[in-house]
Amino acid sequence: MENGSKAMEDLLEVMGKLLSPQGCPWDREQTHESLIRYLIEECYEVIEAIKEKNMDKLKEELGDVLLQVVFHAALAEREGYFNFADVARTVQEKMIRRHPHVFADMNLKTSDDVMDHWEGFKKKEGKARVLDGIPVMLPALLRAEKLQYKASRVGFDWPDVQGALDKLKEEMDELARAEGPEIEEEIGDLLFAMVNVARIKGIEPEQALQKCNDKFVRRFNYIEDALKASGRSWQEVSLEEMDYYWDQAKEKGL
Numbered sequence: 001m002e003n004g005s006k007a008m009e010d011l012l013e014v015m016g017k018l019l020s021p022q023g024c025p026w027d028r029e030q031t032h033e034s035l036i037r038y039l040i041e042e043c044y045e046v047i048e049a050i051k052e053k054n055m056d057k058l059k060e061e062l063g064d065v066l067l068q069v070v071f072h073a074a075l076a077e078r079e080g081y082f083n084f085a086d087v088a089r090t091v092q093e094k095m096i097r098r099h100p101h102v103f104a105d106m107n108l109k110t111s112d113d114v115m116d117h118w119e120g121f122k123k124k125e126g127k128a129r130v131l132d133g134i135p136v137m138l139p140a141l142l143r144a145e146k147l148q149y150k151a152s153r154v155g156f157d158w159p160d161v162q163g164a165l166d167k168l169k170e171e172m173d174e175l176a177r178a179e180g181p182e183i184e185e186e187i188g189d190l191l192f193a194m195v196n197v198a199r200i201k202g203i204e205p206e207q208a209l210q211k212c213n214d215k216f217v218r219r220f221n222y223i224e225d226a227l228k229a230s231g232r233s234w235q236e237v238s239l240e241e242m243d244y245y246w247d248q249a250k251e252k253g254l
Contacts, residue, residue: 011066011067011070012070012074012084015067015070015071015074016074019074019075019078027071030071030075031075032072032075032076035068035071035072035075038068039065039068039072042061042064042065042067042068043065045061045064046058046061046062046064046065048061049061069084069087070084073086073087101114130150130151130153130154131147131150131151134146134147134150139206140191141191141195141205141206141209142205142206144191144192144195144205145195145198145199145204145205145206148192148195148196148199149199152199157200158196158200160200161197161200161201164193164196164197164200165197167193167196168190168193168194168196168197170193171186171189171190171192171193172190174186174189175187175189175190215254218249218254219246219249219250219254220246222245222246222248222249222252222254223242223245223246223249226245226248227245
């Protein structure tokens with residue numbers, strides 16, 4: 001395979017050219033803020049490639065994410081803050097600090113051993129509170145899972161899944177009684193409780209909901225295809241008939 005250092009140097013050179021006075025007008029106008037949407041989009045496209053098990057697509061999408069890292073580093077260098085080498089060196093040093101069982105003499109044999117010490121490693125980096133370091137801009141389900149997981153690492157957790165299920169039922173009852181502005185809060189509490197159940201069961205709630213979304217799309221598309229085949233529009237069928245086709249889709253394993 002091609003030498004990674006040379007490929008990285010070439011990519012940095014390309015970005016330097018794009019941001020030069022003779023470079024691309026669009027690239028030169030970008031800021032860290034204007035690039036946020038592209039970084040998010042590229043990360044989701046990486047996830048899509050992984051779920052599809054498409055390695056050619058994954059290679060391309062990882063490159064797009066790397067480009068975003070290089071782009072932000074180049075903007076920071078232009079502003080006099082840091083450059084790509086500083087970014088690479090910072091994460092290298094962090095990985096060494098957080099893996100003393102690999103780069104020093106600490107003896108950790110299992111993944112559980114590592115996670116038991118992980119928060120201690122991070123506290124040495126200035127993260128004083130248990131929940132520090134979880135980005136507020138994460139998707140809500142993912143953030144809830146991370147908050148709950150970190151709290152569980154210090155013992156703030158249900159002893160078993162039954163406690164989480166009881167809490168879920170309690171939140172459902174409270175939502176049923178809620179009125180006005182409190183409905184939003186109760187829905188949030190219900191979702192948070194559902195994430196807790198998923199976490200204890202070892203299920204990633206974000207992934208579970210995405211699978212449900214995909215299933216809904218397949219079954220709804222089946223209804224739409226059935227209507228098109230019969231030459232009718234949505235306005236010409238009842239909800240009962242839509243449910244009939246939905247059940248057909250379920251029977252077909254869609």
